[in-house]
Amino acid sequence: MTTDVRVLRPDDWEAWFGGLELAFGGVPEPEEARAFFRDITEFERSLAVWDGERIVGSAGAFSFRMTVPGGAAVPTAGVTMVSVASTHRRRGVLTSMMRRQLDDVRALGEPLAVLTASEPAIYGRFGYGVSTQRLGAAIRTDQVSLQLPPGVDAFTLRLADPAEPEVLAACEAVYARQVPGRPGMLARRPGWERQGVVDPAAERSGASARQCLLAERDGELVGYARYRLRPEWDASDSPTGVVAVDDLEATEPAAYAALCRFLFDLDLMTTVSLPNRPADDAWQHLVSDIRRCSVRLRDGLHLRPVEVGAALAARTYAVDVDVVLDVSDPFCPWNTGRWRLSGGPAGAVCERTDAPAELSLSVRELGSAYLGGFSLAGLAAAGRVREERPGALARTALAFSGTVAPWLPHGF
Template sequence: MTTELRVLERDQWDLFMGRLERAFGGPQDSPERREGWRRVTEFERSLAVWDGAELVGTAGAFSFRMTVPGGALAEIPGVTMVSVQPTHRRRGVLTSMMRHQMDEFHQRGDAVAVLTASEPAIYGRFGYGVGSSQLAMSVDTGRVTIAGPPGADVDGVRMRVVSPADGREACEAVYAAVVPSRPGMIARGPGWFEKLIADAPGDRDGAGELLCVLAEVGGEVRGYARYSVTSEWDLRGPKGIVNLRDLEALDPVTYAALWRYLAAIDLTSTISTYNRPVDDPLLHLVSDPRRCDQRVRDGLHVRVVDVGGALESRTYTAPVDVVLDVEDAFCPWNAGRWRLTGDTKGASCTRTGDQPDLALTVRELGAAFFGGFSLRAMGAAGLVRELRPGALAEASTAFRVDVEPWLPHGF
């Protein structure tokens, strides 16, 4: 088989998306959502693999600015739209696209790349490690009460329902203020807001229209939630579901008030949400966490493209001075020994000939990058080898963060 990899042309986009949908089992999006994908597609970073006149592979990347530990925004590409046609599986098509992307990222100076995986087992062989998690919950609001901060006037927060479009300016201002506070969050660029509020009737899966509630204190919007309601009844009465799409707040009182509002919506008995941070403050406010039906799954998959640039882009919770012996067969420019020194103010990571303190692959380095997974735990699994006594505890403490990394929406 002879295939050719080329950058996507604009007039090929419909075919590109059609082949992507075919690989995922058929049309996934309404025309409205499809148009949303077109608006944010970066054609110069999108790849198509051809076998003659047949398009057999797709891949793309978005140019994101993402929060890293320490609160800085780093330029990080988000890999997306990856597919291989069933006729061309296990023939090197995916490897060729991953190879092209890694070389392009390296040439552009991107130090880290991220993706969300349809199947997590796929990307480890290309050096991606699972770097964050997401929490899904189904809160039984008939049995769970939600407290507010002690002494706070939660009922003094005014709630106002608007259309998602009308709430755009206020919601995006709140979101932008929250972004630096949590690693893994994306500073949204043009076109992304429209994608997030896409609400074609054919995409609702039986739910009502998407609504936006603004939480106001003294006339200032301090938080918001976007949600829809699925109406359900049985012989005992209503048991509707509040489908929470996203929720952000600037302070604990507004945060609690939003959850209490959602829990009190008439004719409903459940709040369902599929993507919250694993350290969501709600878990400290509910009367019975067992009746929140918590389920954790992988979120961001992280690939360190340039060891020195990646580890210098973030800060460290505690002082660290460690020599890392990194293995990276797919990107050999990363392989070898790197001395990392850093603290809460910044870091330096350079090549060294000194004796290594820890040995690991680039996959474990990616898993640790945003601070959500412990090097010590990976050491207990045999994936990080301690070569100097004490080095593993030192590095593990320095890499971890006190706010869990989280990707608030997919791409």
């Protein structure tokens, strides 16, 4: 088979996106969603694989800056729109796109690449490791109560049109204030704020249009929630509605609790659904009975260091660390070898070395541990990290740990 990987031309976007839709089940996206996706497509970073006159593969990347431990916003490639036509599976199409893409990312000087996976088993062979988790819950608000902190009555709550320009801008400013404080969050480029308000009627599945609740104090927005209401009744005509929460952001604990109280108290609703929250989200410490919340964890962000030295030097570390890492990376061999990481809470340096290795691991495990969401000690217990010098693992695992759980608040 002869295929050709090319940069996507704007004139080919419809065919390119149509192939992506077909690969994901063949259901066309609503026009509102398609318009958003076209607007945010970075054509110079989008690839199409051609077999003659037909596009048989797609892959793209967004230019993000992602928060890493210590608060730095690091240039990061957000890998997206990956598909292979069903007629061309197992023929090297995906490998050719991943090869070209990672070479391009390296040339752009981005030390990290991230993605969300429709099938998590696919991307480990290209060096991606699960780096964050998303906490989901279905909270029975008819069976639990909230234990609220002081100050929740200091805020004015009001409903607003989520797509109204001033509301959208104010909510985006609240989001932006949160980004430096949590690894994995993305500093969004202009246009990305629209993702939270794209609301095709065809995708509501019996729920209301998206609603927006604002929490204000002295006229300043300090928090917001975007959600849908799905009214339901059981066989005895008792209400069993669901509040499906898409976004929940607040700049201080009392404002967060005030938003939760509103969402938990809505008439005719007995469940609050939270599909994607940080693993350490505060609602877990507000509810009276965690067993009535149907908690579940799923993989979130998959991360790959593209340049190991630059990636490890870009973040800080919980305690001082001086360790030699022996990294294997068959897909990006420029990373393979020994690296000396020296750093701490104030910063770090990571350079090549000939010194003996103290820990051995692949770039995939490095990706999993990078944001602090998974422990090197846990990976070692699974046989995926090897301690070469006694004592090196415990100190390095502690150094890589974080104070808050890393989290990706939305897909891309």
